[in-house]
Amino acid sequence: MYKELYVFRNGIPIKAVIRNYSPDDFEALIQVQQDSFPPPFPQDLLWNPEQLGNHTERFPEGAICAEADGRIVGSMTALRLPQAMFRQKHSWDEATDSGYIRNHDPTGDTLYVVDVCVTPAYRQTGLGKWLMQTMYEVTVNLGLRRLLGGGRMPGYRAAFLENGMTAQKYLEAIIQGERKDPVLSYLLRCGRMPVEVVENYLEDEDSLNYAVLMEWNNPFWKEND
Template sequence: MYRKQVLLKSDEGYVEGVVRNYRREDYDELIAIQAESFPPPFPPELWWNKEQLENHVTLFLEGALCVEVDGVLAGSMTGLIVEFDPQHPVHTWEEITDDGYIRNHNPNGNTLYVVDICIRPDYRKLALGKILMQSMYEVVIFKGLDRLLGGGRMPGYHRHAERLTAEEYLQEVVAGKLKDPVITFLLNVGRLPIGVVEDYIEDEESLNYAALMEWRNPFK
């Protein structure tokens, strides 16, 4: 079981936070967090359902993390282990996560793959996404895996698609010429881009593109 106490800097000082594995009694709140974090045009059918959450805690509890702030559930992050071949990186979110059901979780794989991360909007000033990402890096080290990997949405891309390819857009974000709400965050928490995949997930803002972003285990 994972449990970590943290102090989170707020406008009023520091508040107490706890990162832990989520459990069955959290399911309703986790689904509510999804709805708050991914409003339309994000497809509501991609929010968690209870069957998916049950699979997360029964198939790979170490990859089912949430964060509480003063006892309030404020965000979550979910992963599964897969066997990833860098020579054949192309995949969709549905394929590699089993559409979020993670029945393809491979305890003998080499990569912790991010299924999802979401933070309640009212709590986003507390850097909870960074705390959860760092906690998942600790899972990578604990399990002796090669990397953490995931597809990052590029929600700012639709504003620049007429003049930039998805690859060019990613390059401009990495160069600091543009900011993207997701990719810039991932860069700031240590993730490195390894390429762009098309038709990764139904996502109007990203035009269905995603940037594959990894964090390599420094002990491997």
Template sequence: MYRKEQYVFRKNQVYQAIIRNYTEADFQGLIGIQKRAFPPPFPSELWWNKDQLENHIKHFPLGALCVEIDGRIAGSMTGLIVDFDSSDPDHTWKEITDGGYIRTHDELGNTLYVVDLCIDPEFRGFKLGKELMNAMYEIVVHLHLERLLGGGRIPTYHKFSRTYSIEEYVHKLTAGQFKDPVISFLLQCGRTPVKAVKGYLEDKESSDYGLLMEWANPFRQKT
């Protein structure tokens, strides 16, 4: 199981943080964070539910992470292992994560796949998303996996979709010519683009695209 204690900073103040695996005792708090992070008109059926969270700790408890600040749960990140074929990368979030229930988890897979990352709005500014991402990288190394992979929304793309193809827009993001709150954050976390997938999720802001981005295990020898 995973547990790490460290310090985090916000506005020159220092706080103690604990990153650990979440358990059934945390479910109510995790669902509350989802509600605060994604308030209406975000569909309530897309918030985590108890059955999904139970599946997370049943199928892959190591990949079910949360972060505490001063004893309060401030965010969570969930992953599963899949066998990713880089020659056939196209998929949807729903297909690969089983709609968030992760019954697609494959202990013999080669890739740690990001299901969700959510930070309580009250705790933004601590860079907790980056700390949770770093914890997932450590799990990749610990399990000798090839990569961390996940699809990121591109919420600014709808503003430019008539001007640039998705490939052109991603290039401009990686060149620093534009910024996107999701993709720029993932780039800052060390993730690199693999492919933009049409139909990855239903999201008008992203024009239904998801950008697959990976962090390759630097200790893993390529064969």
């Protein structure tokens, strides 16, 4: 997969590329993660070469990156899982095999998001939305039921300390436009729909370990596909 497009940085159009990533990109991808998720985010959750190798070998269609100004500035990774996996609550570790995706199921009907990130200098350019749009295209092209994944809620810790707000109430406040969250608000703008709040989804101090499962249903999917 390879596509070129323009995004706007500080009001100026810049050419960008979204493509599948390869082993030659691993060092740059790890740097993007380091830039995107500084402490207190657990640094042992950032990509390592073995995980990235599994992404490109087991499911290359779900391993994409974004380039701008001649360098990688964002990435998104996914795997396929069966619908039966989601009949009970799960954590990020359980759904993604701790990021190693050895549980990737080539027959699974759900495209599960492992990670999406854009380096801070290229946020607000639309690249994050284009990465998500590309994964929607993968969902459609493979004839899958939906795209699903847990969205961090990094603004929740501050809201909880402020007034003891529950995670569910925090989500409702975002949907009602009373609050904004850098991740959940972005996912809503991308067309993702909330499914449920999940406790102990990921070790994440800013989110108090909560996340919101959010999906995008393939409008072209048919039961007998």
